[in-house]
Amino acid sequence: MxxxxxxxxxxxxxxxxxxxxxxxxxxxxxxxxxxxxxxxxxxxxxxxxxxxxxxxxxxxxxxxxxxxxxxxxxxxxxxxxxxxxxxxxxxxxxxxxxxxxxxxxxxxxxxxxxxxxxxxxxxxxxxxxxxxxxxxxxxxxxxxxxxxGTSSPNIAMKKVKVDTTYKHNMVDAMITNNHPDMLSQISYKGTVVKKGTNDVVAKASRVDGQIAPNSQFKFEIPWLTKRITPGAYTMKVKIKSTDPQLGVKGETCFLVKDFTVSVRDAIVLNAKVTHSIPWLFIISVIILFGLIIGLIRWLLKIRNRREGLEK
Known part of the structure; x- marks a missing residue:
């Protein structure tokens, strides 16, 4: 047509x-x-x-x-x-x-x-x-x-979360532009590191992008290993535009946001990717909790004996 x-x-x-x-x-x-x-x-x-x-x-x-x-x-x-x-x-x-x-x-x-x-x-x-x-x-x-008239884009990273897409663990960064101005000719790169270190656990880059006025998009970054590990992480996103409206040099912005992957989230997401339940990890956690409860009961028993002898 x-x-x-x-x-x-x-x-x-x-x-x-x-x-x-x-x-x-x-x-x-x-x-x-x-x-x-x-x-x-x-x-x-x-x-x-x-x-x-x-x-x-x-x-x-x-x-x-x-x-x-x-x-x-x-x-x-x-x-x-x-x-x-x-x-x-x-x-x-x-x-x-x-x-x-x-x-x-x-x-x-x-x-x-x-x-x-x-x-x-x-x-x-x-x-x-x-x-x-x-x-x-x-x-x-x-x-x-x-x-x-004229305006300028306002690019920010609203939130970061982990998810599973196409059977791969991903880190999703929500990038927003809440101003009435579009941005074209952008390249952007996302890197996830363990918080406080330079250890990269996820990364991705794109070129020739566009951002509409008053809009948001989800930047999906694949985890480098098959399984996600619980812990504290930092997301770093670099967005560069050579849009003519920004002048000859263009413009670059850096976005940083910390996030945490809980033990529960890691178990659920890893199970979706591997189609298996991490029984060894679960059993280890159960044994650990059992040992802690047993230790608490033993300490309480000793304390009760001492109190009985003192009486």
């Missing part, structure tokens, strides 16, 4: 972009229709598709996503109230072989003081999912960006 956003003759449109890209000054307001032309080039097969309007988020591989599955952080505006569908919804639409159709939407920015004083980027899109006959689904995201 061919999907073409009709960007010509739109007010505030950046003509260098092949998506809906609006640049506004402080007093500007958008109130206009948007058209996307869809075509089924097949000569003998129909194509079914759906459309949805979604806020942009960041996927777990640090790519901007318009599928509506990610999470937003501190959004000032609801994108689904800014962009609405005129004559389509999320129900199935069918294009006959060779048929073309225009999908009509409307964009209208808020007229309140909050938007008037807003500086930053509002980012979302029209998410079109097509499924030709007997074929896999294909997604066609059409971005809609509203730039107004």
């Amino acid at each position: 061919k999907v073409e956003p009709q960007t010509k003759n739109l007010k505030f449109q950046n003509n260098n972009s092949n998506f809906f890209d609006f640049r506004l000054n402080k007093q500007d307001q958008i109130n206009q229709d948007l058209v996307i032309k869809v075509t089924n080039p097949s000569h003998d097969q129909k194509v079914d598709f759906t459309t949805s309007i979604n806020q942009a988020t960041t996927s777990k591989v640090a790519k901007i996503s318009y599928d509506g599955k990610g999470k937003s952080v501190k959004n000032l505006f609801d994108f689904k109230q800014i962009v609405t569908a005129n004559d389509v919804n999320e129900n199935k639409i069918t294009l006959k072989p060779g048929e073309s159709r225009e999908l009509n939407f409307h964009i209208q920015t808020p007229s309140n003081e909050m938007f008037k004083n807003f500086n930053g980027t509002i980012l979302g899109g029209i998410y079109i999912v097509a499924q030709p006959n007997h074929a896999k689904k294909i997604a066609y995201p059409i971005a809609i960006r509203i730039n107004k």
Whole structure:
């Protein structure tokens, strides 16, 4: 299927972009229709598709996503109230072989003081999912960006936890950007060390990433050994961006956060990965507790005897 956003003759449109890209000054307001032309080039097969309007988020591989599955952080505006569908919804639409159709939407920015004083980027899109006959689904995201004034991303590490993904033990770092500004051309590296040491137990790196405005993503870092060991650890993340908006030198931020892996969590996660219960460890713990209880009882017995003799 061919999907073409009709960007010509739109007010505030950046003509260098092949998506809906609006640049506004402080007093500007958008109130206009948007058209996307869809075509089924097949000569003998129909194509079914759906459309949805979604806020942009960041996927777990640090790519901007318009599928509506990610999470937003501190959004000032609801994108689904800014962009609405005129004559389509999320129900199935069918294009006959060779048929073309225009999908009509409307964009209208808020007229309140909050938007008037807003500086930053509002980012979302029209998410079109097509499924030709007997074929896999294909997604066609059409971005809609509203730039107004200037802002800077605010990158932070919200929390760190251990988990199991694809039968591997992982350390998950939740990276957030709670400002209305996107960041592109990023490379990032995560390292987990035993707290107070330089002993690396987990590490990973990625390149060519993006972070959407007001979004978060889960940076998954695989444990180097098959089994996780209980203890105190430190997560270190380095994020570097060469986004042109940051200047020639770009920008680098360092994020650090301590976390702890409990004995219980280690047992549960290791069992998921190895599909076995660590009986030797469990038996050792039970024996240790048994010895401690036995020692306490023996000491109490001796004390009671002494008290009896003194009487």
